[in-house]
Amino acid sequence: MFNNLITWLIIYFLLGCSWLAKADLYNATLAYQNTNYQSAFDEFTRLAKLGNADAMYNLGVMYLYGQGVDKSQADAFAWFSLAKDFGISEASQTAQLVLQQSSTPNSLKTFLKSQKVRLNSTYRLGATPSLLNTAQDDTNITKTHNVLPEYPKEAMRQGVEGWVWLEFDVDASGKVTNIDIVDSYPKHIFTASLLNAVEKWRYSGAKNSHTLIYHFTTYKGEQYQATFAIQKKTYEAQLRQNIDAAEQGVAQVQYYIANWLSMKDFNAYQLLRSHWRSENPADDLYVAAAKNGLDLAQYRIANVLLNSHSHKLGTLWLEHAANSMDVAKYRLASILLQKEPHDTKLAQAIELLEQASSQGHLRSILKLVSTHLEISKDLIQARKWLDKGLNLDSTHPHLLLLAAKLAKSSPQAKEFALQSLQEAQQRRWNTHAITQFLKELNHKHN
Template identity: 40%
Template sequence: MLSATLDYNDGNYSEAFAEFSRLAKLGNEDAIFNVGVMFLHGQGVEQDLAQANAWFRLAADFGLDEARDAAQLIAAQTEHSTLEQAYQALQKSISFRQFEQTLQPIFSAEKFTEKNTEPPLRIHTVDAKYPQSAYEKGIEGWVWLEFDVDASGAVKDVDIIDAFPDKTFNRAIYNAVRRWRYEPYRVDGVAQNYSSRSLLYHFTTFKGKRYKASFASQKKQYQRKISELIESAEQGNALVQYYIANWLNADEHNATKLLRYHWQQDTASSDLLLKSAINGYPNSQYRLGTNLLRGEFTQTDRKKGLNWILNAAQSGFVYAQYRLGRELLDKRFVEYDQDKAKRWLTMAANQGHFRAQRDLIDVLIENEEFVQAVNYLTLALEHDAQHPDLWFSQSKMAIKRGDKALASDAINKAIKYAKEREWHLAKLQAYQQQHKL
């Protein structure tokens, strides 16, 4: 929204019109209003009062009173049937009802609103060690990560999606999370892998006297910066809205305490995340989508969740591309589509995303596309040469190609490496027995 507004103010009307139009499809009421303004004045598009009226009426549907006034001014000097026809035509592609049904979340202050959306219960935790240099300087931050949990409850394949400050806390939380254990996730009594556990982990200097001293010395500096951030967020800066949403997700940060003076409502973090997503920021779109899938701070809604993830994926956000492919492979849901899943996994795999390469290999093996499977297997093994899943995939491919010696060697390596990592063995051992390897 901010970049679109800057383009408009600089007279780059064609670029601004394209950006506003894209944001309008996400339900951004200010962008919808601005499209109306550009139709009204013929900026970046041919002047059309009927279209201007239609877009103003649409913005009014989203709650903008000034848009309703603008639509009424046009209606007073234009034939009603022409205006109504344009408005009805617009409703077929963009409408508030459509936004409510496909994108608008219903937020809750509770973290998990439905029992069946809860992730596995963590039963063993290793605390992340606060980096000494960051602690002594009073630096606070967060790390957003995703990982899978295997059927034994072991954490596997950790992804650092984003962090603030960048790289300050990444290694600390990465080393800790890899040693966590979860209660095995079961479906109909059978232990299953749990894909894409998402976590926003905060580091805070809230430590008694040291915290009070650091807060007192930094308070004026914080307040000046916070005021600038608030103004930037209110102007539609999606990146700032996203960062503030992440800060508001914690309780004990110095910055959080000052931000809460301005954003006091229980759902403030989610509200800002939605604004950032509507303003077109892929990180926010993806996080909002994952929240909707899992029921975190919002009512669970798979359709809306996938729609937000799709928007992020279409922007090239690799984690969204992987997640969309992963979700489309889940046979429990009507969206199951292996061909679409394969396309999204391929996009992510080609950007070097390890989990996408890992899962794509199995899809390619199932479809007997062995040359491509070997290519991605080679890339994935360069990332982790002792990954049990990769050697299991190697064994499955060897069986399909009639090479039992290679299959035996690969499954033995898979079991060996899984034992070393304390990962689930039953599936590997059952496969070994089934094929007499």
């Protein structure tokens, strides 16, 4: 059974090759080695702004020799110095050599100061590893009713392990609503089982954007330990390829290995852990993948920090993830809309929500319609996006309540509100907001 687990791991990483199309340190380095300097320079620049020390050092080399960019001793000195600050020890000697060879060393030092100011946000990102290790979840809700998801029989038979990452809201009655599937591995194997269970869960109170990463493991305990040595020898070569890929900067591999290392009961943990002996190898790899530009890792880190006391740093990572993830756009827009946003923040939030809503992200549509209804007072846009939401889910209680609030006549408003109430009761969602709306509607006509 363990053999099949490793087979899944190898097939996904090496044969699926989904990571080859993604921009990261490995692909940027490959472009450089193939003398595709412009592509390499662009990617190293993007990664350097994420706090990637290797990318900073490589930019220093490219500026020093004029590869993909005009030669510049000042830029080379600045990037070597920044790489040193981020932990590349050999960058210190290289920076000093550039400084010694310069006819204007003071101007190089002045330029370095300006670069450090410009990349101030990068320095805050550079503090992520230690903060991740100490971050504490400040959520105040607990699960009051639990139903364990069934392990799919075929996956159990084959020894396939994995995880599903969900994000959802919890209403005032403790019921899970508006579920987002952020990530799953292997795709589609465990998702349905977890969704069936989560819909039956109850929590102690309400919360928006609650994150759950549920691990499915077939850990065999003593039976596994008895065959550990044989399995390790058999699969050492294949695992070595994945380990090498992670160390070379393949962000997707770093992220998946981090997930395996985050759960000690995974069978794969026993083999992978021997290669990463630091105190928190999973955190280290999540950060590495994030600094290599992987949105999933960036969003994972943002969640950890946003649920602790590191909101400013968490928001920075969230901004990066929002470049490509609809759920991150939704979360960032929600932050921008807090505490009576001024016009600039409101415009930014609406733009983010529109981008995600246009891709069919239901939570973004709900937030966008509510924002236009309650804050921007743009009822035309509110109705436009409401129609899109109802096309996705015509029985969604929250959408139907919004339809009632946007109705052009009282009879129509009452009809939508009653539909909303019926659907909420069937789903066992909290109905307080709906009944309150109906009371106010009836009061107006009495």
